[in-house]
Amino acid sequence: MKDTVRQLILGWLPALILVAGAGNAMAADSGWDFSGNTALQLRGFAQDALWPEQNSSDAEVSVSGEWEVRWRSDDGDQRASFIPFARWDENDEERTHLDLREAYWAYEGDPFELLVGINKVFWGVTESVHLVDIINQTDLVEDIDQEDKLGQPMVNLAVQQDWGLITLYVLPYFRERTFPGLDGRFRAPLPVDWDDADYESGAKDKHVDMALRYSHYFGDVDVGLYYFHGTSREPRLLLADNGRELKPFYDQIDQVGLDLQYTQDAWLWKLEAILRDGFDETFMASVAGFEYTFYQVNESDADIGVLLEYQYDERSSQEPLTTADNDVFAGVRWSLNDAQDTAVLAGVVVDKKTSETFFNLEAERRFGDSVFLELRLRAITNSEQDEPLYSFSRDDYIQLQLSRYF
Amino acid sequence: MTQLQIFGATVLSVVSLLGALPAFSQTPEEKGFDVAARSDRSDRGFGDSEAEMTMVLRNAAGQESSRSMYFSTLEIPDESVGDKSLVLFSTPKDIEGTALLSHAKILDPDDQWLYLPALKRVKRISSKNKSGPFVGSEFAFEDFTASELNKFSYKYLREEPCGDLQCDVVERYPRYENSGYTKQISWVDTTEYQIRKIEFYDRRDSLLKELVFEDYRKYDDKFWRAHRLSMKNLQTNKSTDLVYGEYKFGVGLTDNDFVKGRLSRLR
Numbered sequence: 148m149k150d151t152v153r154q155l156i157l158g159w160l161p162a163l164i165l166v167a168g169a170g171n172a173m174a175a176d177s178g179w180d181f182s183g184n185t186a187l188q189l190r191g192f193a194q195d196a197l198w199p200e201q202n203s204s205d206a207e208v209s210v211s212g213e214w215e216v217r218w219r220s221d222d223g224d225q226r227a228s229f230i231p232f233a234r235w236d237e238n239d240e241e242r243t244h245l246d247l248r249e250a251y252w253a254y255e256g257d258p259f260e261l262l263v264g265i266n267k268v269f270w271g272v273t274e275s276v277h278l279v280d281i282i283n284q285t286d287l288v289e290d291i292d293q294e295d296k297l298g299q300p301m302v303n304l305a306v307q308q309d310w311g312l313i314t315l316y317v318l319p320y321f322r323e324r325t326f327p328g329l330d331g332r333f334r335a336p337l338p339v340d341w342d343d344a345d346y347e348s349g350a351k352d353k354h355v356d357m358a359l360r361y362s363h364y365f366g367d368v369d370v371g372l373y374y375f376h377g378t379s380r381e382p383r384l385l386l387a388d389n390g391r392e393l394k395p396f397y398d399q400i401d402q403v404g405l406d407l408q409y410t411q412d413a414w415l416w417k418l419e420a421i422l423r424d425g426f427d428e429t430f431m432a433s434v435a436g437f438e439y440t441f442y443q444v445n446e447s448d449a450d451i452g453v454l455l456e457y458q459y460d461e462r463s464s465q466e467p468l469t470t471a472d473n474d475v476f477a478g479v480r481w482s483l484n485d486a487q488d489t490a491v492l493a494g495v496v497v498d499k500k501t502s503e504t505f506f507n508l509e510a511e512r513r514f515g516d517s518v519f520l521e522l523r524l525r526a527i528t529n530s531e532q533d534e535p536l537y538s539f540s541r542d543d544y545i546q547l548q549l550s551r552y553f
Numbered sequence: 554m555t556q557l558q559i560f561g562a563t564v565l566s567v568v569s570l571l572g573a574l575p576a577f578s579q580t581p582e583e584k585g586f587d588v589a590a591r592s593d594r595s596d597r598g599f600g601d602s603e604a605e606m607t608m609v610l611r612n613a614a615g616q617e618s619s620r621s622m623y624f625s626t627l628e629i630p631d632e633s634v635g636d637k638s639l640v641l642f643s644t645p646k647d648i649e650g651t652a653l654l655s656h657a658k659i660l661d662p663d664d665q666w667l668y669l670p671a672l673k674r675v676k677r678i679s680s681k682n683k684s685g686p687f688v689g690s691e692f693a694f695e696d697f698t699a700s701e702l703n704k705f706s707y708k709y710l711r712e713e714p715c716g717d718l719q720c721d722v723v724e725r726y727p728r729y730e731n732s733g734y735t736k737q738i739s740w741v742d743t744t745e746y747q748i749r750k751i752e753f754y755d756r757r758d759s760l761l762k763e764l765v766f767e768d769y770r771k772y773d774d775k776f777w778r779a780h781r782l783s784m785k786n787l788q789t790n791k792s793t794d795l796v797y798g799e800y801k802f803g804v805g806l807t808d809n810d811f812v813k814g815r816l817s818r819l820r
Contacts, residue, residue, distance in 0.1 A: 180820070182646055217820055226820070253818070258809050260818060268817075269673040294672060305814065312814035362814065364664070369677045369813075412662075413681045442682045443733075450685065486610045486618045486689040488648070516618065519647045552646035 178221065183214040183230075184519075186550040192332065193526070193543040200338075202238040202330040209236040213248065227252045228266075230298075234289070239331030241341075242288040247298045258307040265298035268316075270360070270371055271419055272408045273434045275456045275476035275496060278419045279371070279404035282358060284322035284380050291333050291525075291539070292507075297322045311363030318356040321378045324395065332542045337393050339384060344395040346378065347426075354378050354399070371406040381467035383426060398426045413440045417456070425466050432460035434471065438480075452480035454494065470535045473499045487513045502529045503536055521548045585707030585723040589739075592746040593702040599776050601627045601806035605798040610690055613790040620644055620688060624797075627806050635659060635701050637811035641819050642688075652816050655680075659703045660729050668816035675813050684733025691762060691784045691793040695732055704729050710738070715749050718742040734761075745769070747777045755788075762786050772802055 190207040211234040219226040230249040236242035251264025268282040282299055289295035302317040326339035348354040356377025363370060382395030401424040409416040420433035436456030444451050455478075458471035478494025489512040496505040508524040526543040530536050579587070603625045610618050621644045627637040635657025642651045650670030657663050663680040683695040705725035712721055720740040727734055735758045740750040748766055755761040766779035782795040809815070 182649060184647070219820075226818075228820075255818065257807070267673050269675075271674075272676075305818075307809050307812060307814055309808075312812070314814075364677070364813065408677050410677050410679055413679050415677070415679060440679060440682070442685050448686045448689075450682070484686045484689055486612070488689065513645060513647060516645050517647070550647070552649075 178218055180217040181215070182217075182553060183212065184550045184552045185212045186210070186548050188546060188548045190544050190546045192541075193545075194541040196332060197538065197541040198334070198336055200329045201332060201334070204238060207236065207238050207332075209234055209242065211235075215249075224255050225253065226255070236288075236331075239288070239328050241326065241328030242331055244286075244288060244325065246286065248296075249298055260303075260305045262301070262303040262305075265300050266303065267296050267298060268301075268303075270373070270404070270406060272369070272406045272415075272417045273419050273436065273456055274438070274454055274478065275436075275474075275494070276419075276434050276458055276471045278421055278432055278434050278471075279373070279406050281373075281375050281380055281402065281404065282316060282318070284324050286325050287333075288325040288327055288331070297325070311361055314358075314360045314362075316356075316358040316360075318358070318377065319353070321352040321354060321356065321397070323352070323397075324380070324382060326395075332544070333539050335384065335393060335538045337386075337391065340387060340392040340394055344382065344397055345385075346396070347398045348378065352378075367410050369408045369410070371404075373404050375400070375402045375404070379425065379467065381469075383465075383467050400425050413442065414438075423462075425462070427465045428463060430460070430462040430466065432458075432462065432469070432471075434458045436476070440480075448484040450480075450482045450484060452482070454478040454480065458496075468535055470498075470503075470505075471496075475499060489513075498534075501531065501534050503531070503534050504528045505536060517552045519550045519552065521550070522546070523548075581709040582707060584709035585725070588709060588721045588723050588741055588746075589705070589707050589725065590702055592741050592748060593700075595746045596776060597628075597630070599628055599802055601625070601804050602800050602802050603804050603806075604778075604800045607796045608688070608690055609794045609796065611792045611794075618645075620648075620690075625804070625806060625810070627808070627811050632702060633659060635663065635698070637808070638698075639811060639819075650820050652819055654811060654813060654816060655698055656811070657698050657701060659701055662730075663698055666813045666816060668819075670820075673817055675816050677813075681731050683729070683731045691786045691791055692795070693733055695727070695729075695734075696764070696784075705737075712743070715740050715742065718744055718749070720749060745777055747779070760787055772800055776800075776802065 188209045188211065192205045196203065213230060213232045216229040228249045228251055232248050233245045234243060247265050249266055251262050251266050253260060253262040269280055271277045271280045277293065283296035284299065285293045286295040286297045287293065299318060299322060300320045303314060305312060305314045323341055323344050326341040327334040329338045354377060358373055358375045360371060360373035377399065379398045379400045382397050384393040385396050387394040402421055404421045407418040415438040417437065418433065418435045420431065422429065422431045434456055436454065438452050438454045440450050440452040442450050456476040458474040458476065460469050460472040462469060474496050476494055476496045478492060481491040483489040491510040493508045506526045510522040511519065513519050523546040527536050527540045530540040605621065605623050608620045620642065623641045623643060625639045629636050638655050640653045642648050652668040654666045655663050665678050665680045667676045667678050669676065684693050687694050687697060704727065706728055708724045710722040710724055712719060720742050723739050723741060725737050725739060733756060734753050735756060736754045738752040739748055741748050747769055750766065751764045752760060753762040762784055764782060764784045766782055768780035769777050770780060771777050778800050780797045783792065785792040
């Protein structure tokens with residue numbers, strides 16, 4: 148059955164892509180703009196899965212699509228966006244999912260903007276971990292790098308002044324983190340029953356979260372500072388009553404976050420830090436480091452960037468689990484600066500105490516005008532049974548993703 | 554010709570000679586600066602502008618790829634501060650929404666922010682990379698941002714015909730750091746004071762690239778804009794053409810349109 152499905156997908160996907168690609172005739176300067184992409188993703192795993200109920204297949208096929216509808220009024224003051232995302236995965240039914248990444252209306256005055264609806268917001272400067280980024284929930288089934296996010300319902304007011312940008316977020320509805328299902332890779336010994344979460348707040352996922360942020364730059368220094376009050380985006384995972392599942396528990400937290408970047412010559416010096424009043428303590432965490440770029444290496448057009456970051460987190464084991472507690476990240480970014488935007492980023496994160504090591508390689512290149520190919524290699528070594536990445540230690544994989552943009 | 558006419562012609566030529574005398578006492582450096590300043594100031598007062606642009610990249614084998622983007626500029630009248638500019642990409646589709654915001658300085662490094670729409674991330678980037686290629690093209694970053702008068706020192710070379718026009722030929726030397734050029738030679742016409750051609754000399758002082766400005770059109774009876782810029786790399790035989798659509802002036806852009814906080818609100 149599964150093979151039939153796979154053949155069907157592989158056989159029909161090009162046709163589907165062509166149909167989707169036919170809808171790109173809309174001019175960009177009219178009120179409406181339609182775009183998006185469809186992608187075929189292949190994963191190959193190096194080892195058999197660690198946990199018995201996980202799918203035994205060493206290959207995984209999945210297909211995703213993101214469709215973007217944008218509108219702007221004639222006077223330019225109003226705009227709207229509607230971006231649904233869907234993925235179908237042959238092995239993990241939890242990874243087969245649908246989300247609204249954006250669905251908002253915004254009114255722009257001078258010097259303010261009001262946005263109502265679902266949107267995505269990113270804060271931060273570092274590369275190896277996104278510590279201060281908090282508005283959107285992680286769509287963990289998409290990628291373990293936590294860079295894929297679920298759309299967050301919000302009312303957002305932004306006011307621009309000479310002395311900086313002030314943004315206020317009122318977040319009336321909480322999104323639960325997605326987790327792989329029983330069949331899926333990248334999971335703990337027990338699967339997470341993620342859509343049946345418990346909350347500290349009696350209002351559960353209707354608790355109204357708030358955030359206030361200031362951001363600006365002073366010469367070579369860019370700074371962002373915020374206060375967040377509401378439901379933690381990171382759950383604690385507790386054993387469910389039936390003993391066969393983990394249940395997420397979302398605490399109420401207060402968090403202050405700071406991001407700083409000092410840009411000097413070819414150096415980017417970066418710092419992110421948070422102070423969180425969490426479940427049973429107040430703790431701080433930070434990540435700091437630099438990126439230095441050698442431009443036009445050997446008189447070519449290519450740049451090579453060297454990255455080094457140190458991750459520190461003083462939270463106790465009572466708090467949601469983190470891997471970035473005492474780790475060093477070292478990486479290299481190679482950008483060819485060619486017409487195809489070819490780029491490679493390779494890095495390792497090593498835990499200073501346990502030597503647990505996470506290796507990551509990402510390479511990308513455009514073919515023609517609208518086909519984009521991405522390669523990812525991820526591996527975990529030196530992981531012992533009591534360490535946080537042990538559950539994923541036999542999930543080393545290679546991923547190829549072919550996307551067609553329209 | 555009557556005596557009077559001869560007398561008149563003599564007087565005129567003496568007067569014009571006298572009028573030209575201060576120019577003779579000018580050094581080539583001063584005259585070069587004056588030509589560049591006259592050209593730069595012919596554009597003064599444009600306020601703000603917007604235009605769509607298509608970039609056609611051609612490799613040595615003649616294979617083409619293209620990118621389209623939308624350019625907006627805010628004039629900062631003070632010659633000791635640079636203009637502000639914003640580039641928003643619309644194709645290739647995988648980088649649609651990517652934007653580059655620049656606050657140009659004269660001799661200090663420019664302030665630049667890059668917006669990456671997939672992550673919705675704003676990144677302050679180093680502007681040391683003056684001589685690197687701009688999005689894979691034959692244009693370097695500095696070819697876009699270094700149009701400010703005081704970013705160069707100048708030397709007048711000669712006057713010569715350039716197409717149907719006469720041109721002042723002026724050598725200019727980057728005064729800012731990290732330029733990939735030892736010098737540039739510019740051809741500026743003597744009628745409208747617009748740049749018609751630039752030759753770029755690399756760090757070894759050999760001819761690297763040639764940029765030709767074509768399809769000049771006049772807006773608001775004052776402001777000239779070239780609508781086709783053709784850059785040819787003479788060492789690699791690669792080339793890049795920039796083809797501009799109609800410019801719009803006086804759009805009402807302000808400083809608030811050129812801040813990093815706006816980058817996520819452009820589409």
